[in-house]
Amino acid sequence: MEPSQLVMEELRDMEPSSSVSLEIETDVYFDVIKGLMNLVEDGKSQLVYVASTVPAEAIINAMEMIGVNHHGVKFIDCVSNMMTGPQSRSENVIFIESPTMLENIMLKVEFLRRKSPGMRSIVVVDSVNTLHIHNGWKIMGEFLHILVNNLRARGSVTLIISIKEQQSQEANTLLGLVSDRIVKIGGG
Secondary structure, eight states: OOHHHHHHHHHTTOOTTOEEEEEEOGGGHHHHHHHHHHTTTTSSEEEEEEESSSOHHHHHHHHHHTTOOOTTEEEEESSHHHHTOOOOOOTTEEEOSOTTOHHHHHHHHHHHHHTSTTSEEEEEEEOHHHHHHHSOHHHHHHHHHHHHHHHHHTTOEEEEEEEGGGOOHHHHHHHHHHOSEEEEEOOO
């Protein structure tokens, strides 16, 4: 089964307030994003995508190139300001100065979640590995614990992406503590 279809199949019937860790291999990265974008094609859900690995503009361009509708997706871009400054003029992208500003990420997630009352919210954190490069594991643990529990309390779904090739024991332990289940998606 194609990785994007596997994502759709695994995550289609997620319970409200659930938290799922997606452990993926780098060769299926954009296929997984495609599957995540397709989760909200029903028009009853909104996807808030926290981008700290690849800039939002690159994700948008890649999805447009393969014909995936991304217009219902709201991005919180944590990486563009550090690299080249904000590039996108899209109303669907909010920029954060740095991936170290975890509190701002939480505030923007809540802001975007509240902008669409009555819709099921799915929040994607991409990726725990990249955020860890900029923040220690203790801070990452606090951030994920608060974010996931706040989203649970509001009936939102949290999806946390981790890159298998960059996975450490600390990441495995942390994701095990904040996730209801771990879904592994690889190219082989």
